[in-house]
Amino acid sequence: MQVALVGIGKIALDQHVPAITSSPDWVLAATVSRHGGVGGVPAYTDFAALLAERQDIRVISLCLPPVPRFAYAAAALKAGRHVMLEKPPGATLSECHALEGLARAGRLSLYATWHSREAAQVAAAKAWLADKALRHLSVTWKEDVRRWHPGQDWIWEPGGLGVFDPGINALSIVTAILPEPIHLTAATLSFPDNRQTPIAADLRFHHPGGAEVSAVFDWRQEGDQTWTIKAVTDAGTLTLTDGGAQMAVDGVRAAAQDDAPLTGEYPRLYSKMARLVQAGGIDMDLSPMRHVADAFTLGRRVTVAPFHW
Incomplete structure (x- = not known):
């Protein structure tokens, strides 16, 4: 096509x-x-x-x-x-x-499309969590905006989402792997003094089973980048790293993983689009975006140091 x-x-x-x-x-x-x-x-x-x-x-x-x-x-x-x-x-x-x-x-x-849902181990994580009782889930998503969005001022304007541009990737994974839906209960959003969108966010969620669910997003990370989701359950601890490319259960790395982080996601997206067109289908899951909208609604705004490229 x-x-x-x-x-x-x-x-x-x-x-x-x-x-x-x-x-x-x-x-x-x-x-x-x-x-x-x-x-x-x-x-x-x-x-x-x-x-x-x-x-x-x-x-x-x-x-x-x-x-x-x-x-x-x-x-x-x-x-x-x-x-x-x-x-x-x-x-x-x-x-x-x-x-x-x-x-x-x-x-x-x-x-x-939610490209992070196509990371190598997201499907395996979903399958592993399907029959487990979740006790605690934490997301740590910290990266360097200068590395990934050099000079892109649109991300700091209304509608650009700021740190939620990468943070929504984490939310797309969380909403895919958890067997029960969650919703936001509180947020703290850090806005640079000279920008219209947040550079960091701290989120808390309600889980229907009473698990503690939280996420921290930050665009000021230097050096190694951090894209980690950790789920503690009644049957062990699952950890997704490298944005979902790597998975371990109780410290034991899962097999059949991509060698490099974040590879293969977009080929899988285009393969799915081909199937949707052939079948006349629609896939408009908006759950990751709904959490972001709720964060802007409920979020307590704090002002931090100005951001300059």
């Missing part, structure tokens, strides 16, 4: 392009961007022109920042195209619900 990639930035070049070009399901037929492109692939600067001129391209993959994404996704759906959304799927929950309504009305496929 032919796919057009919209928004040729770091994530598109690092992850989407290699996943598409190595896939047996897809051909990268065009790109849309004001500033970038992919060698040998027809490039557009105007999305409306692509939709008008390339009726043969039935699938659009959107890698734009969250705030402008709704207009592009809505235009694509109204033009009868299937749509794949980079995480988070929109700037607001209402936008996402509106897009799902358009997709259902047009009998089109729509996929809100």
Whole structure:
């Protein structure tokens, strides 16, 4: 199938392009961007022109920042195209619900992707936890914003999510592996004095079985990056590290893991999108985004030192 990639930035070049070009399901037929492109692939600067001129391209993959994404996704759906959304799927929950309504009305496929759910050991962790009684779960997600989002000021503007841009990856794993749903009860959000979105967050959740569930996100980490989820149960302790790429139970590392952290996620996303298009399916799970919205609703705001690139 032919796919057009919209928004040729770091994530598109690092992850989407290699996943598409190595896939047996897809051909990268065009790109849309004001500033970038992919060698040998027809490039557009105007999305409306692509939709008008390339009726043969039935699938659009959107890698734009969250705030402008709704207009592009809505235009694509109204033009009868299937749509794949980079995480988070929109700037607001209402936008996402509106897009799902358009997709259902047009009998089109729509996929809100959560790439961290496709990390190597997430499925194994879900299976292991399925019959365990959870006592405690903690998330520690600390990384260096300068390394992963160099100079990207949009993440500090309203709708950019700040530290929840990576933090939502952790929430996507937690909501996938826990057999029972949780909901937020308290949050402390640290806002740099000169920015509109938080640089750190401390979250607490209600678990229906009474387990203690918490998460700490921080974008000021230097040196080694930390992407860890630890679940203490009645039958042992499960630890996911490297963003879900590695798993251990009671300190014993699980087998059949990827050698490098965070590999294979995007090829699996595109494989799933191919299956959704072939079956006419929709996958718009918004549970990770709902926790973020609740954090902004319940969060106690504290001001911290200004952030400068």
